[in-house]
Amino acid sequence: MTKIKSNVAVSESGFVFNPITGESYSVNPVAAEIFNMLKENKSFDEIEKELLEKYQVDAETLEKDFNDFISMLKQYQIIDENNEKEV
Amino acid sequence: MKKKYNIAVSGLNAIDSPGPGVAVIRALREAASFDVRIIGLAYESLEPGIYMHDLVDKTYHVPYPTTGIENLFKRLEHISSIEKIDMIIPNFDAELYSFIKLEKRLKEIGMHTFLPTMKQFEERHKHNLPEFGKKYDLHVPRSEPIYTVNDLYRLPEGIEYPLVVKGKYYDASIVYNSEQAKSAFNKISAKWGLPIIIQEFVHGTEYNVTGLGDGKGNTISAVPMRKQYITDKGKAWGGISIADKKMLELTDKFISQTKWRGGFELELMKDKKNDFYILEINPRIPAWVYLAVGVGQNIPEALVNLAMGEKVEPYKTYDIGKMFIRYAYDMIVDIKEFEQISTYGEL
Amino acid sequence: MQKQRYERPVIKKLETNMPNKFGTKTEYTPKTHIDGVAVKELVKEYGSPLFVISEKTIRKTYREAKKAFSTRYPKVQFGWSYKTNYLSAVCNVFHQEGSWAEVVSGFEYQKALLNGVDGKKIIFNGPDKTVDDLEMAIENDSLIHIDHLDELYTIIELAGKMNKKPKVAIRVNMDTGIYPMWDRFGFNYENGQAWDALNKIVRSEKLELVGLHTHIGTFMLSANAYSVAAYKMADLALGIQKKYNHEIKYIDMGGGFSSKNTLKGAYLPGSDTNPTFDDFAEAITSALINSDFKPDQLPLLILETGRALIDDAGFLIGSVISNKRLADGKRTTILDIGVNLLFTSFWYDHKISPAQPFTQYTEDTVLYGPLCMNIDVIRENANLPLLNKGEQVVVHSVGAYNMTQWMQFITLRPNIVMIDEKGKHHLIREKESMESINHFEKVPEHLKKFEL
Structure with a gap:
C-alpha cells in the first residue's frame, strides 16, 4: 500500500511542501483529493469508487492516471517507499 | 495635503544582475511631491521585492510578455479593478515593447505611463545604431549586421580585430581573430537568432549616464557615473557620480535630437582622444538609479509627475563624488508567503 | 447529480526561477466554437481531424x-x-x-x-x-x-x-x-x-x-x-x-x-x-x-x-489520442493531427487552444502527431491545460499553405468545411478514401497474386 510521508500535507490552495527535501509543489483539485485520501490510508479501490462517482471518467483512464500520479509522487519522494515494502 | 498615487512597478528581481524595480520604489517612497502605494508586478515567485513589505504594499503575478499583449492587458485590467492603479513603471527590457503598444489602452482605464515612443524604442536597437548615429549626429562605433559566418571574412571598412560580436537583443563578446569570431557568431546566433552585429571595438573607459527626457527635447535629469566595481556579470556593484561637461552635453544632445521621452541609460566609451561613443541606449531607468536620487535628482519622482501632467522643473545640479555601494541582504520569509504568491499569484 | 468534468491529477514542482527572457507560453481561453458553431458538433458530423474555414x-x-x-x-x-x-x-x-x-x-x-x-x-x-x-x-x-x-x-x-x-x-x-x-x-x-x-x-x-x-x-x-x-x-x-x-x-x-x-x-x-x-x-x-x-x-x-x-480564417481541429510520459518524465500528448496536415508547424509555434473549458492547471507538454515518424512534432513545448483522451484542440491560423502543401502520407487527408456568414457549415472538400487513393494505382498482372 502506498503511503504518503506523514509530515507532507496539501494545503487548501493545493500547495504541497516536502520538509525533507525542501521542495514545493502545486497540485490540482483531483490530485489534492487523491492526496488526502491516501493520507487517510484509503485503498485504490476506495479512491477509485469515490472518484468514479464524482467525475465524468472511466475506470481505465482513472487507473492509468492514478498510477502515473503515484509514480510522480515517488519521483518527488513524497511517498514513503520503505513503508511500501513493509506492507 | 499631498497627493497619493497608486503606482505599479515591475522588475522586483533585486538579484546579482538586478532589475531596477526596488531602486525605483525606494525613490518613489522618498518623493517629496506625493505619497505612494506601491503595487509590485512580478513574473516569478522568488523576486526579492515581493517580500519587501516596507517597500511593496501588494504584489501580483503578471503573465510573461511571450503570452501576448492581450493576456497582459487583461491581467492589468483585473489588478487595476482592485487597486485603482494611477501609473505603471515597467522596468524590464523584454516587457517594454508590450507596454509601449498598450500605452493608449492603459490610459483609457486610468493607468499612466511615461515611455519612449515606439519609433524611439525601435530606432535605438543595437542593429540600428549606425543609422541612429547618422540620423541624430551622435558618435557611435562602426557596426554592421551580418547574417552568415562567411561575412566575417569580408569585414566592412573601419572594423578590424579585435572587434565585438553582439546578439540582436543580448550577449556580446570581444574577439581577437576570425576563429573566435566564428565561434562567438555560432554561439550567440543559436541563442538570439540573426542578425549578429559586429562592432568596432573602442579602447577606452566605460561611463554611464542615466537621465530623463520630457518628450519635447528637454533634459529633466542627467547624472553621469563611473563604475568602480563590476561583477562577473558586468553589473556595477559600486559607482561614483562625476562632473563631466562633455557627457552632459552629449546627453542633452541625445535628448534634444531624439526628443526622448522617459527614463534611459546611455552606455558610453571614452577613447584615448577623450571622445565619447554611445555603445548602447537602454530605454528605461537603470538599476543604479538610486545614486541619482542620492545626489539630488529623483528621476522616478519626476517621471511620475511628467506622466501625471504636472509641471516639472529640470534638475540643474547634483552632488559630485557621491558613491553607491551595493550590498546583498538576507530576508527571513515564511513559506506561507511563498505559497500565497505561487498558488494565488498575489501577496 | 451531474458529474464534474474530470481532469487528470497533476503535481507540478514550483519552479523557483528568476525571470528569464523566455517565459513559458500559455494559451488561456478555450475555443469551444468557431463562428458560433460548436467544435463538438463539427467533429460529430465531419470527424476528426477537420479543417474549418471561416468565410x-x-x-x-x-x-x-x-x-x-x-x-x-x-x-x-x-x-x-x-x-x-x-x-x-x-x-x-x-x-x-x-x-x-x-x-x-x-x-x-x-x-x-x-x-x-x-x-x-x-x-x-x-x-x-x-x-x-x-x-x-x-x-x-x-x-x-x-x-x-x-x-x-x-x-x-x-x-x-x-x-x-x-x-x-x-x-x-x-x-x-x-x-x-x-x-x-x-x-x-x-x-x-x-x-x-x-x-x-x-x-x-x-x-x-x-x-x-x-x-x-x-x-x-x-x-x-x-x-x-x-x-x-x-x-x-x-x-x-x-x-x-x-x-x-x-x-x-x-x-x-x-x-x-x-x-x-x-x-x-x-x-x-x-x-x-x-x-x-x-x-x-x-x-x-x-x-x-x-x-x-x-x-x-x-x-x-x-x-x-x-x-487567420483557417482552423484545424484535432483530438487527443493519448497522454504519455517519456523516459525522462516529460509529459507528451499525441494528437491525430501531424506534420502531414500541419506543414507550417515546421516554422511556426502555432497557437493551440483546448476546445473545452479547463482549470488554470497546466503542464509543459510536447505535442506529437499520429505518424509513426520521429519528425512528427507539432509543438516542441506548449504549456497546455490538462487534456483528456478524446478531447479536442483547435489550432489557430492554419489557412495558408497547409491545405495545399499537405501530404497524403500514412493517413488520408480529412474533410474541410467552410462556415458561411450565417453560421451554416458546408463540406468543401471531401475526405480521401481508400478508393480515391487506390484509383491512381495500377498493379501489373504478375504482381496481383501471392501466397504467404
Missing part, C-alpha cells in the same frame, strides 16, 4: 487589406494567390470580393479558368510555364510575368507564330536591405538584368509591356523593405516612360506579408509584433506617391498577398 474571417480580412490600400492609393487590385489555398470555395470567396487570380503553374491556371475567372484577369507567375501553358495564356490575353530569358524568347517566338501580341511584365528582383535577398526569380534591378530584359521586350515589338512585377520575400517582418522595393519599381517604370515614351499600366508588388503567426524562436507573439496591412500599405503607397509619377498617371497597384489574407 466571415476571409471577407473581413480581405476588406481590411483593401481598405488599407485603397484609402491611400487611387487604383488598387488584389490577385488571389492560388498556391496559398486553391480550394475552389476559398478562391471564389476572394473572386466575389473582387480579387483576380494569381497562379504559378498550368494546373493552377486551369483551376482559375474552371472557377470562372476571365483569362484577362489571370496573372501568370513562376519559373515553370510550359509552351502549352504559355499558348493558353496568350490565347486568353492573360498577364504573363516573365521569370527568365528562355521564357522571354519562347514568348516572342509564340507571338510570331500565333500572330498575337502577348501582354507581359517582367519579374524584378532587387536588394531591399533584407536577408535573404530573393534573387532566384526574375531579373535583377541593380546589375542591369532588368533593363536588359525590358529593352529586349520593347525592341522585339512583338510583346505588349503592360507591367512590372516584384516579390521581395516571404513572411516579411518589416514593412520598410517594401518601401525600398516600391521606390525601385517606380524608378524602372519612369525610366521606361522616359526612354521609350511607353506607359507602364501596373506595378505588381507581389506578396510576402506576414500573418499573425509566431515564428519559432521569436520572443514575442506574432500577433503583437508583425506589421499590419496599414503598415505595409503605408510603406508601398507612400513610396509610389512620392515618386515622380504625375498624380493622374499613377499606375494600377496590384497586390498578391496570400498568407496574410487567409491564415
